[in-house]
Amino acid sequence: MHEWAIAMSVVSSVEKWSMEKNLGVKKVFLSIPSLSMLEVEVLIEAFNTIKKESKIRDAELEVRVRDQNFKCRSCGNVFTMKDIRDQLDPILRDYGEENPLHIVPSLITAFAKCPKCGSHDFDVDSSIRVEGIEV
Amino acid sequence: MNPILELARERLKGKRVLAVMSAKGGVGKSTIASLIALNFGERQKTALIDLDIYGNSVLKLFGIQKLHEVSKEGIEPFRVGNLSIFSVGGLVGDHYIVLPGKEEGNVLESLLGLANLREETVVIDTPPGMGEELLTLKRVANPEVILVTLPSKLSVMVVEQMLEYLLESKLKVEWIVANMCYLNTPFGPIYPFGKPEFVEKLGVEKGIKVEYLPVDPELEDFSGRIWDYSGLLKEEIRKILDE
Ligand SMILES: Nc1ncnc2c1ncn2[C@@H]1O[C@H](COP(=O)(O)OP(=O)(O)OP(=O)(O)O)[C@@H](O)[C@H]1O
Numbered sequence: 001m002h003e004w005a006i007a008m009s010v011v012s013s014v015e016k017w018s019m020e021k022n023l024g025v026k027k028v029f030l031s032i033p034s035l036s037m038l039e040v041e042v043l044i045e046a047f048n049t050i051k052k053e054s055k056i057r058d059a060e061l062e063v064r065v066r067d068q069n070f071k072c073r074s075c076g077n078v079f080t081m082k083d084i085r086d087q088l089d090p091i092l093r094d095y096g097e098e099n100p101l102h103i104v105p106s107l108i109t110a111f112a113k114c115p116k117c118g119s120h121d122f123d124v125d126s127s128i129r130v131e132g133i134e135v
Numbered sequence: 136m137n138p139i140l141e142l143a144r145e146r147l148k149g150k151r152v153l154a155v156m157s158a159k160g161g162v163g164k165s166t167i168a169s170l171i172a173l174n175f176g177e178r179q180k181t182a183l184i185d186l187d188i189y190g191n192s193v194l195k196l197f198g199i200q201k202l203h204e205v206s207k208e209g210i211e212p213f214r215v216g217n218l219s220i221f222s223v224g225g226l227v228g229d230h231y232i233v234l235p236g237k238e239e240g241n242v243l244e245s246l247l248g249l250a251n252l253r254e255e256t257v258v259i260d261t262p263p264g265m266g267e268e269l270l271t272l273k274r275v276a277n278p279e280v281i282l283v284t285l286p287s288k289l290s291v292m293v294v295e296q297m298l299e300y301l302l303e304s305k306l307k308v309e310w311i312v313a314n315m316c317y318l319n320t321p322f323g324p325i326y327p328f329g330k331p332e333f334v335e336k337l338g339v340e341k342g343i344k345v346e347y348l349p350v351d352p353e354l355e356d357f358s359g360r361i362w363d364y365s366g367l368l369k370e371e372i373r374k375i376l377d378e
């Protein structure tokens with residue numbers, strides 16, 4: 001649901017950029033972590049609705065869903081979403097759709113452990129970022 | 136480009152943001168932040184944001200055990216009278232939180248960016264120390280700081296270092312609050328930490344107003360329902376706000 005808030009943040013930050021640079025925007029490349037379980041179609045729909053009220057009316061949104069490579073800071077093990085799937089399922093079960101990772105993916109270390117050594121201390125790349133703008 | 140950070144800035148822009156801080160733990164930050172917000176709340180809609188990821192005392196003081204609802208606009212606050220309360224604790228419930236340091240900023244930015252903040256006055260509770268909260272707050276807004284200390288020499292020394300940083304970073308330090316200075320008794324006030332001379336001196340040196348708050352033993356009864364509290368500490372805080 002908060003895909004709308006995120007789309008709004010993308011529109012307003014790209015709009016601000018385009019006004020500062022005095023450039024029209026054709027395409028926005030947004031990168032999101034797969035961990036966030038954000039719905040790409042909803043993001044795009046929201047973006048397309050919100051942009052109509054902005055100065056980047058012609059911009060198109062392209063979303064790249066990044067797959068995680070987690071790196072354990074304790075034992076060095078590198079693992080992916082697949083390796084912790086069994087740890088993530090209970091979160092979906094307990095919290096439902098609006099679960100903490102959906103809203104704040106950085107919270108992953110509170111819920112998952114390194115499958116090899118059991119440490120919560122692993123590196124995450126959880127940010128939502130605009131990686132490029134085509135003008 | 137970090138759109139969530141931009142959104143946090145957008146949401147806080149032009150608002151009065153008061154951050155209750157201390158380098159020292161357990162000095163009354165959460166209590167004071169809550170009572171400031173409750174005092175404001177008697178006159179206008181006010182937001183209370185809990186940036187203490189690990190402690191989330193605000194939720195405990197208000198007895199909130201629910202989870203935040205999420206709408207198109209973002210994270211919806213818990214409403215208590217005129218107050219809108221936001222906390223990471225409201226996203227995870229009673230699950231513990233453990234985070235590598237560099238993720239803390241992302242979590243705080245997300246809370247501030249996604250909070251559906253409509254209020255013009257925003258009171259922020261922070262954890263002890265000078266960690267990521269301080270940096271995040273500086274990234275997203277230009278808060279007025281209320282610096283809390285105990286009147287004890289140790290506490291004042293620790294807080295003084297924080298004050299140096301705050302002033303150097305051009306943050307506005309509204310007041311230094313010396314909490315738990317005195318206890319009123321039928322025989323006159325008792326000063327559990329001695330007369331608050333260290334904090335008084337610090338205030339004079341730095342040209343910052345020092346406010347002295349009492350110990351109120353009754354406060355404890357209102358843990359979990361602080362909105363119901365109208366005792367001495369709240370009254371004294373109201374007087375400070377009215378000045
Ligand atoms: N003026 C006061 N009179 C009586 N009790 C107080 C007073 N101020 C704070 N307390 C009590 O002291 C304890 C610590 O207060 P509080 O949790 O607000 O401190 P804090 O600085 O937020 O702590 P932390 O550093 O853990 O976040 C609480 O039990 C609170 O009720």
Ligand SMILES: [Mg+2]
Binds near residue numbers: 164261
């Ligand atoms: Mg606290």
Ligand SMILES: [Zn+2]
Binds near residue numbers: 072
């Ligand atoms: Zn490991």
